[in-house]
Amino acid sequence: MKRDSLRSLLAGGALLVWLLCLLAACGTSTTPAASSPGGGGTITLYTADGLESYYKQVLPLFEQEHHVQVNIVTDGSGAVVNRLQIEKDRPQADVVVTLPPFIQQAAEQGLLAPFQPEAAAHLSSAHRDSHGLWYTFVNNYLTWVYNPQFLAKPPQTFADLITPAYKGKVAYSNPLSAGDGMGVIIELETLWGMDKTIAYLKALEANVKFHTKGTGYLDVLVNRGEIAVANGDLQMDLSDKVQGGMSLQPIFLRPAPGEAPITIEDPYTIALVKGGPNPSGGQALINYLLSPAAQQQVWDIYGVPARDDISAQSQAAKALRQLLQGVRVLNVDWEKVIANQQAWQQSWQSEVLNEFGKPASVQAPA
Secondary structure (H helix, E strand, O other), X not given: OOHXXXXXXXXXXXXXXXXXXXXXXXXXXXXXXXXXXXXXXXXXXXXXXXXXXXXXXXXXXXXXXXXXXXEEEEEOHHXXXXXXXXXXXXXXXXXXXXXXXXXXXXXXXXXXXXXXXXXXXXXXXXXXXXXXXXXXXXXXXXXXXXXXXXXXXXXXXOHHHHOHHHOOOEEEEOOOOOHHHHHHHHHHXXXXXXXXXXXXXXXXHOOEEXXXXXXXXXXXHHHHOOOOEEEEEHHHHHHHHHOOOOOOEEXXXXXXXXXXXXXXXXXXXXXXXXXXXXXXXHHHHHHHXXXXXXXXXXXXXXXXXXXXOOOOOOHHHHHHHHHHOOOXXXXXXXXXXXXXXXXXXXXXXHHHHHHHOOOOOEOOOO
């Protein structure tokens, strides 16, 4: 409205009538309720680190279509679940994305609400909770990563990492707070059992420079040459390499020379938070992230779509298949992991971390 017209309304005493008419028009909007889940406003997502580029890629369209803002809180996989536990009596998040075994921990603690997404028929039983509390969102694999600019000959076996050549040059994320860090224990325990795993990690600790709260910024440190080798996951490492322009190369280590390299599935899982402030918005966000359009874009960040009906013909999909060729994927007994998770974490803290007097995590770099 032009200033002169507004001045006429004010002079004629018609502003109040004009405002009332405007409000009445707003009340009769023909916009369908479904386009504004939870009445619009905000949806809060607590997420493990590693998917930052994906969220930047797919969430703007969701926000535009649903007239909402998605507030993202990023931390280590265990840390986001710990935050949910602290806020249990007054939840602040609507959706959580984290890794096993922390998603199962959240389910056991009563932090998740059952929800069947529209994509449920396209998610295998291995990639969903039997009670509908969580679903695999982006499938992924545990890795190690190095910088080829600083390390001409990368390690081939787990034994290589405990040789003097790697003194002060290794880092991995804290298993108490990071899903990938816990994945290191799970992978080795599945391979060797817990006694040998702790013995190996104690030997490795002599070469470990530090531990980190989350895994995401280890790639930054490897890229800078501050450490030579770190733990990671395939999606994050490749995304940082290709999209982030970092000098990185993911690898899968061998249990012994001549044996096949190994890994475990390390999926991002998604769930609705029990008692969240915007449950309908949370449901809409989960449906969107599991939709064919959003799942197709998972290949772009070098993740594996959770849905079984997504084409794998992209260059990124072919690159992933090539890297995984010949790699043995261990079959993890997740029931055993859940039953022993706390004991394993305590063993690591007391027999590995405290034995060397190291802090649980270092400050993330700027």
